[in-house]
Amino acid sequence: MQLIDQAGVQHILDRLKGQDLYIHLEMTNGAYAAHMDKSRHTASTFIKNAEIRYNEGSIAGKGPYRVGLKLEQGGWVYSEGLTHWEDSETERLVMAGHDKEGRLVVALQLSREPF
DSSP: OEEOOHHHHHHHHHHHTTSOEEEEEEEESOTTHHHHOTTSOOOEEEEEEEEEOEEEEEEESSSSEEEEEEETTSOEEEEEEEOEEOTTOSSEEEEEEEOTTSOEEEEEEEESSOO
16 A cells, blocks of 8 residues: 555546445554553444445545545545555555554545445
């Protein structure tokens, strides 16, 4: 994975707009957060292979980045803290956010095929 190229990500978001897609979205502050430090609050979110279609998608920020997808049904998908993307992908968008120690914090992926 490479550091996010904002223009490159926006190009793929524009290309995938209006299509039936599968989304993978996860967020965690670490499965072992409470195990290593009892005062830490563990939180996570995970959704995989849910079908979505968006009519507006944008990436914003100066790094870490945030991506917002306005769904055709009127709802929103929003992800913040993204730092890296797979720039060799052409048919799907794969992004992740890593903390200072390189651990995964957030992932957002869009594809025409299930993950």
